[in-house]
Amino acid sequence: MAVAAAPADLVPELLQEYGALAKERLDRYLAPREPRRYLYDLVADYPHRGGRMLRSSLCLASARAFGAPAGDALGTAVAIEMLHNAFLVHDDIEDESDRRRGMPSLPALHGTAAALNAGDALAILSLQPLLDNRMLLGPAVALDILEEATRTARESVEGQAMELGWRRENIADLDTIDYLRMILKKTCWYTTIYPCYVGALIGNRHRPDITPFIRFGYFLGAAFQIQDDVLNLVGAERAYGKERDGDIWEGKRTVMIIHLLRQATAPERAQLLAILARSRGDRSAADVQWVRQRMASYGSIAYAQQLASGLAGAAIHEAEELLAPLPDSRDRRFIQALPRWVIERT
Amino acid sequence: MAVAAAPADLVPELLQEYGALAKERLDRYLAPREPRRYLYDLVADYPHRGGRMLRSSLCLASARAFGAPAGDALGTAVAIEMLHNAFLVHDDIEDESDRRRGMPSLPALHGTAAALNAGDALAILSLQPLLDNRMLLGPAVALDILEEATRTARESVEGQAMELGWRRENIADLDTIDYLRMILKKTCWYTTIYPCYVGALIGNRHRPDITPFIRFGYFLGAAFQIQDDVLNLVGAERAYGKERDGDIWEGKRTVMIIHLLRQATAPERAQLLAILARSRGDRSAADVQWVRQRMASYGSIAYAQQLASGLAGAAIHEAEELLAPLPDSRDRRFIQALPRWVIERT
Numbered sequence: 001m002a003v004a005a006a007p008a009d010l011v012p013e014l015l016q017e018y019g020a021l022a023k024e025r026l027d028r029y030l031a032p033r034e035p036r037r038y039l040y041d042l043v044a045d046y047p048h049r050g051g052r053m054l055r056s057s058l059c060l061a062s063a064r065a066f067g068a069p070a071g072d073a074l075g076t077a078v079a080i081e082m083l084h085n086a087f088l089v090h091d092d093i094e095d096e097s098d099r100r101r102g103m104p105s106l107p108a109l110h111g112t113a114a115a116l117n118a119g120d121a122l123a124i125l126s127l128q129p130l131l132d133n134r135m136l137l138g139p140a141v142a143l144d145i146l147e148e149a150t151r152t153a154r155e156s157v158e159g160q161a162m163e164l165g166w167r168r169e170n171i172a173d174l175d176t177i178d179y180l181r182m183i184l185k186k187t188c189w190y191t192t193i194y195p196c197y198v199g200a201l202i203g204n205r206h207r208p209d210i211t212p213f214i215r216f217g218y219f220l221g222a223a224f225q226i227q228d229d230v231l232n233l234v235g236a237e238r239a240y241g242k243e244r245d246g247d248i249w250e251g252k253r254t255v256m257i258i259h260l261l262r263q264a265t266a267p268e269r270a271q272l273l274a275i276l277a278r279s280r281g282d283r284s285a286a287d288v289q290w291v292r293q294r295m296a297s298y299g300s301i302a303y304a305q306q307l308a309s310g311l312a313g314a315a316i317h318e319a320e321e322l323l324a325p326l327p328d329s330r331d332r333r334f335i336q337a338l339p340r341w342v343i344e345r346t
Numbered sequence: 347m348a349v350a351a352a353p354a355d356l357v358p359e360l361l362q363e364y365g366a367l368a369k370e371r372l373d374r375y376l377a378p379r380e381p382r383r384y385l386y387d388l389v390a391d392y393p394h395r396g397g398r399m400l401r402s403s404l405c406l407a408s409a410r411a412f413g414a415p416a417g418d419a420l421g422t423a424v425a426i427e428m429l430h431n432a433f434l435v436h437d438d439i440e441d442e443s444d445r446r447r448g449m450p451s452l453p454a455l456h457g458t459a460a461a462l463n464a465g466d467a468l469a470i471l472s473l474q475p476l477l478d479n480r481m482l483l484g485p486a487v488a489l490d491i492l493e494e495a496t497r498t499a500r501e502s503v504e505g506q507a508m509e510l511g512w513r514r515e516n517i518a519d520l521d522t523i524d525y526l527r528m529i530l531k532k533t534c535w536y537t538t539i540y541p542c543y544v545g546a547l548i549g550n551r552h553r554p555d556i557t558p559f560i561r562f563g564y565f566l567g568a569a570f571q572i573q574d575d576v577l578n579l580v581g582a583e584r585a586y587g588k589e590r591d592g593d594i595w596e597g598k599r600t601v602m603i604i605h606l607l608r609q610a611t612a613p614e615r616a617q618l619l620a621i622l623a624r625s626r627g628d629r630s631a632a633d634v635q636w637v638r639q640r641m642a643s644y645g646s647i648a649y650a651q652q653l654a655s656g657l658a659g660a661a662i663h664e665a666e667e668l669l670a671p672l673p674d675s676r677d678r679r680f681i682q683a684l685p686r687w688v689i690e691r692t
Contacts, residue, residue: 035504038511090466094459113440113510116462120436121503123469127496131489139485143477146492150473157467158381164459165384 011341014334018060018077019053021070025078029128042110042118043125046085049101054224055080058338059195061331065323066203072136073202075129076145080195082126083149087156087190089119094164095250096280123153137202144207145198152194159186166253170277172269174258176307180222182253188221196322196335212322219315224342226308229254230301233292235346248288251276255307256300260291263298308343315339357687360680364406364423365399367416371424375474388456388464389471392431395447400570401426404684405541407677411669412549418482419548421475422491426541428472429495433502433536435465440510441596442626469499483548490553491544498540505532512599516623518615520604522653526568528599534567542668542681558668565661570688572654575600576647579638581692594634597622601653602646606637609644654689661685 030044056077063073091097092105093112099105107115130149133142162182166174197213232247233256247254257276261269272294275287295301316339323332376390402423409419437443438451439458445451453461476495479488508528512520543559578593579602593600603622607615618640621633641647662685669678 035507035511039504039507090462094462111514112458114507114514116436116440117503117506117510120469121500121507123466124496124499124503127492131493131496134489139489143480143485143488146473147477150470150477153470154467157463157470158385160463161381161385161460161467164463165381168457168460 008341010330010334011337014061014330015052015054015057018057018070021060021074022053022056022077022081025074025129026081029078029082029125038114039118039121042106042114043121045106045109045118046088046100047081049103051081051084051101053081055084055191055195058192058335059199061334062196062199063202064199065326065329065331065335066200068199068203073199075132075136076198076202077195079126079129079149080190082122082129083153083190086119086122086126087160089115089122091160093119094160095252097246097250099246137205141202141205144201148194148198148201148207152190155185155189156187159183159189162186163253167251167276170273171253172261172273174253175262176255176258179253179255179258183222183225184218187225188218191217191224192221193217212318216315216318216322219311219318220339220342223308223311223315223339226255226304226311227343227345229256230304230308231346233295233301245288245292248291249283250280251278251283255304256295257291259300259303260295260298263300264294268294305343312339312343315342356676356680357683360407360676361398361400361403364403364416367406367420368399368402368423368427371420371475372427375424375428375471384460385464385467388452388460389467391452391455391464392434392446392468393427395449397427397430397447399427401430401537401541404538404681405545407680408542408545409548410545411672411675411677411681412546414545414549419545421478421482422544422548423541425472425475425495426536428468428475429499429536432465432468432472433506435461435468437506439465440506441598443592443596445592483551487548487551490547494540494544494547494553498536501531501535502533505529505535508532509599513597513622516619517599518607518619520599521608522601522604525599525601525604529568529571530564533571534564537563537570538567539563558664562661562664562668565657565664566685566688569654569657569661569685572601572650572657573689573691575602576650576654577692579641579647591634591638594637595629596626597624597629601650602641603637605646605649606641606644609646610640614640651689658685658689661688 026047030040030047032040032044034040059077059080060070060073063076064070088100089106092100093107093116097105098108105115106118109115110118127146130142130146133145137145159182163186165171166182193210193214194217196217197208197210200208200213229247229252232254233245235244248257257272261272264272272291275283275291278287316336319336319339323336326332372393376386376393378390379386405423405426406416406419410416434446435452438446439453439462443451444454451461452464455461456464473492476488476492479491483491505528509532511517512528539556539560540563542563543554543556546554546559575593575598578600579591581590594603603618607618610618618637621629621637624633662682665682665685669682672678
């Protein structure tokens with residue numbers, strides 16, 4: 001029996017191992033074909049820039065923890081990464097993001113039109129491994145997974161619509177609850193709830209009750225997203241891969257912005273709303289600096305970190321419930337260790 | 347026995363009847379829900395502006411001609427219309443189109459970000475009726491249809507990539523063959539090949555050989571698209587619903603532009619390429635007028651009309667082959683009459 005990795009090492013170790021497995025299969029689905037220069041080179045760009053493969057690894061670990069061999073979940077795991085990359089491409093257009101994973105974004109490189117179409121292609125291609133499940137898992141399980149994937153994608157666009165709508169209308173009257181409801185749909189569903197649930201579905205060969213997966217995935221995914229937004233402010237650009245303070249430049253409604261909107265004095269609030277009302281190109285470095293300083297005075301980042309910790313704690317509790325019936329395994333320990341890793345990563 | 351409609355009336359009559367059927371079912375899938383103002387109102391906008399429902403009607407007619415009741419194909423027919431509307435939304439962003447079906451386009455009304463996301467939502471929602479086929483047609487046929495739909499969507503984004511790439515790089519060295527190869531993917535597959543083929547699949551309860559459907563759908567769809575582009579130049583704006591000469595404003599590589607590029611003198615060709623190289627906002631009414639006049643002198647529109655006629659003739663021949671084994675029916679006659687209708691509509 002192999003010596004069990006210490007909890008702190010287990011998550012990066014398994015992400016590395018399962019990520020490599022998923023990347024290999026991903027490459028098959030992204031193999032170059034025509035039209036190459038106008039489409040498939042763009043389609044493969046973000047996936048080949050690397051990523052932490054969290055979603056595919058969680059799916060594989062969940063399937064194994066629930067009793068299936070990794071091979072049974074590999075296509076499904078790869079499909080999530082493809083959908084994730086499709087979202088990233090469309091997000092970069094919607095947010096006017098110039099950078100992604102340390103390089104110019106796809107719209108910055110190829111223009112809005114070609115990037116939008118490449119995002120569409122990635123979303124369409126993400127269905128292929130789920131259709132290929134038919135031979136591997138049988139038509140009933142393949143259709144169950146397709147149904148869950150479709151619901152997941154719908155949750156994401158609903159959450160995205162909420163965030164974009166708040167930004168476009170410069171909505172000020174938001175609180176942490178609104179943020180959490182939005183992020184449940186936009187991020188948690190496809191990042192944590194679905195990968196974990198669909199892994200269990202593959203392990204069980206039928207749909208388990210989704211409720212405990214929603215609870216676990218919600219707490220874990222929300223902690224993950226809030227920590228991601230904190231890292232956008234305090235992380236090193238090189239490790240993060242997106243521009244520092246990019247969320248402020250983009251006027252995103254993060255927990256920190258929502259906290260600041262509620263804590264600031266009336267004149268500060270008015271100034272913040274005026275900055276948020278500007279189009280991205282009209283925001284200045286001084287604007288961004290001012291927002292950062294206000295966040296510091298009001299403890300908005302500390303508030304977000306505390307919230308992420310609280311959510312991670314709840315996720316640890318939910319993981320125990322979810323995993324209680326399962327025998328000990330490295331995959332089970334990985335899932336149990338994820339909440340702590342999510343808030344401790346830098 | 348009802349008196350058979352004259353061929354000239356049959357197509358509009360059946361489009362009206364099957365279109366109403368499909369619209370009713372479509373409304374169920376587009377029923378308002380939250381987030382409404384930020385998403386589902388946008389999602390339902392284009393479908394509710396009306397459309398000729400050609401794709402859904404062809405699917406329903408094909409299913410019936412091949413022996414299935416219309417109800418068996420209704421969800422599949424509705425799914426094509428939803429995918430079509432998703433493409434329209436994304437096209438309007440990619441082409442910077444201000445108008446659609448006689449009203450401001452979705453990006454003009456709500457901005458690029460919200461429109462892009464609404465297009466994503468429409469594409470995701472278009473999977474729902476195909477998943478609902480599981481109960482109606484059984485898992486095997488439901489999966490067959492999902493596979494064909496996925497392939498179809500892939501063909502579309504590949505064709506779209508070719509057209510966008512030609513425009514972005516201002517490619518001059520194109521001929522009618524290039525255009526037809528592009529349009530086979532971009533338009534024919536989802537407009538004619540897939541609706542007709544999947545109808546037959548539903549009628550047969552298994553996949554027929556796709557080859558004769560590709561031939562028929564290719565000739566019919568290409569004639570349809572070329573006539574559409576001709577109508578953009580010579581049609582009345584009110585009937586057409588998009589801005590007159592919009593394709594020239596957008597720099598689209600239509601058959602007429604490709605013909606003109608090959609026929610014009612070297613200085614005219616250089617001028618045309620300079621106009622095409624401009625961004626949409628930098629093209630003037632004088633530019634558009636000049637292009638129209640050159641098309642008139644070189645007979646580019648007449649060339650396109652002749653090409654459309656030739657393709658429609660080939661489609662009539664292919665329809666005879668395809669439909670030969672089937673008993674006479676109104677649906678069979680509708681399919682047979684489509685090629686002539688396509689080039690005669692105004």
